[in-house]
Amino acid sequence: MGLMRDSDVAPVQPLGTAARHASLRVPVAAPHDTVDAVLAAMRGQDYDSAAVVAVCRAGVLVGLATIERLLAAPGDRTVGSVMDPDPPRVAPGTDQERAAWKAVQHGEPGLAVVDGQGRFHGLIPPQQLLGVLLEEHDEDLARIGGFLHTTAGARTASEESVARRLWHRMPWLAVGLAGALLSAAMVAGFEDQLVDNVAIAYFIPGIVYLADAVGTQTETVAIRGLSVGVGIGRIATREALTGLLVGLLLAAVLLPVLVLVWGEPALAAAVAVAVLAASAIATLVAMALPWLLARLGFDPAFGSGPLATVVQDLLSILIYLVAVSLLLG
Missing domain, CATH: 1.10.357.20 (SLC41 divalent cation transporters, integral membrane domain)
Known part of the structure; x- marks a missing residue:
C-alpha cells in the first residue's frame, strides 16, 4: 500500500486528453493487502483524491476499490476481494470529454488511465471529471x-x-x-x-x-x-x-x-x-x-x-x- 510517485510512471500529458487530468497522488494497493492495512496506510497521507484505491500488481492496474466498499468490508478481507476487477478505464490519449462521460455513465467516482499494456498512469479524480464536464458543456452550449x-x-x-x-x-x-x-x-x-x-x-x-x-x-x-x-x-x-x-x-x-x-x-x-x-x-x-x-x-x-x-x-x-x-x- 502506498502513494504512487511521478517517477513510477511518466505519461505524456498533452492538452485536452485524459492524461492531462490524471493524478498519481492517489492511494495504491496490492490485491493481497488487507482492508485494515489499506485504511491504516491512508491515514495521514496527502492525496489529490482518496475516493478510489487503485489496485495494482507490478504497476499494472487490476481493479479499483471505492472507499465505500473498503469501509463496508471486514478488516481481514483482501482488497482484491472487494475491488471492481473490471472498472472503466481509458487510454492516456483519450479525449477529455469522452473520458469524463465514460466515468459518469459507469457511476464511478474516478476514472483509471492505463496504457495498452495495462500499466497504471494515474486516476482522474471526481473534481477533475466535474471540471471537464462543465468546461466542455460550456464550450458546446x-x-x-x-x-x-x-x-x-x-x-x-x-x-x-x-x-x-x-x-x-x-x-x-x-x-x-x-x-x-x-x-x-x-x-x-x-x-x-x-x-x-x-x-x-x-x-x-x-x-x-x-x-x-x-x-x-x-x-x-x-x-x-x-x-x-x-x-x-x-x-x-x-x-x-x-x-x-x-x-x-x-x-x-x-x-x-x-x-x-x-x-x-x-x-x-x-x-x-x-x-x-x-x-x-x-x-x-x-x-x-x-x-x-x-x-x-x-x-x-x-x-x-x-x-x-x-x-x-x-x-x-x-x-x-x-x-x-x-x-x-
Whole structure:
C-alpha cells in the first residue's frame, strides 16, 4: 500500500486528453493487502483524491476499490476481494470529454488511465471529471447556442456599444441581403415556368418556411441536449435521420392534398420533393453552420442565424424550382 510517485510512471500529458487530468497522488494497493492495512496506510497521507484505491500488481492496474466498499468490508478481507476487477478505464490519449462521460455513465467516482499494456498512469479524480464536464458543456452550449466561446466574451457582446453592435451584425445582414437578391435572380431564371403556371409561385413561401422551421427545431434540440451534457456528435446522426423522416412525412401529407385541391399531380410531386429535400438539408445546415463559424473564429451569435437562413432559403428555392423544371417540363 502506498502513494504512487511521478517517477513510477511518466505519461505524456498533452492538452485536452485524459492524461492531462490524471493524478498519481492517489492511494495504491496490492490485491493481497488487507482492508485494515489499506485504511491504516491512508491515514495521514496527502492525496489529490482518496475516493478510489487503485489496485495494482507490478504497476499494472487490476481493479479499483471505492472507499465505500473498503469501509463496508471486514478488516481481514483482501482488497482484491472487494475491488471492481473490471472498472472503466481509458487510454492516456483519450479525449477529455469522452473520458469524463465514460466515468459518469459507469457511476464511478474516478476514472483509471492505463496504457495498452495495462500499466497504471494515474486516476482522474471526481473534481477533475466535474471540471471537464462543465468546461466542455460550456464550450458546446455556447457554440451551438449562438454565443461566444467564453462567458466574458458573451458579456462583452451583450454590453458593447451601438457602433460595435452594428459592426458585428451588418456584415452578416449584408450576406442576407445578397442572398435575397440571389433568390430573386433564381426565381427570375424560371420566369417561363412561372408565366405558364402561376400556381408554382404559391408554394415558395411555404417551402421556405418549412425548411426554416425544421432547422430551428434542430437547433433547439441540440441546445437542450447540450444543456444536459449530450454532445452534438451524439445527436448528429439521429437528428439528421429525424430531419429526413420529417421531410418524408410532410411530403406524404402534402402530395395527396395538393393533387386533390389543385388537380396537378406534377406540381404536387415537385412540392413534395422540395419539402422532403429542404427539410433534410435544413437539419444538416442547422447543426453544421454554428460549429463551422466557431471553428473559423467567427462569432456564431451574429453569423449563424442570418447565414443559416440564407443558405436554407436559397437551397429550398433552388431545389423546388429544379424539381418544377424537371417534373413540369
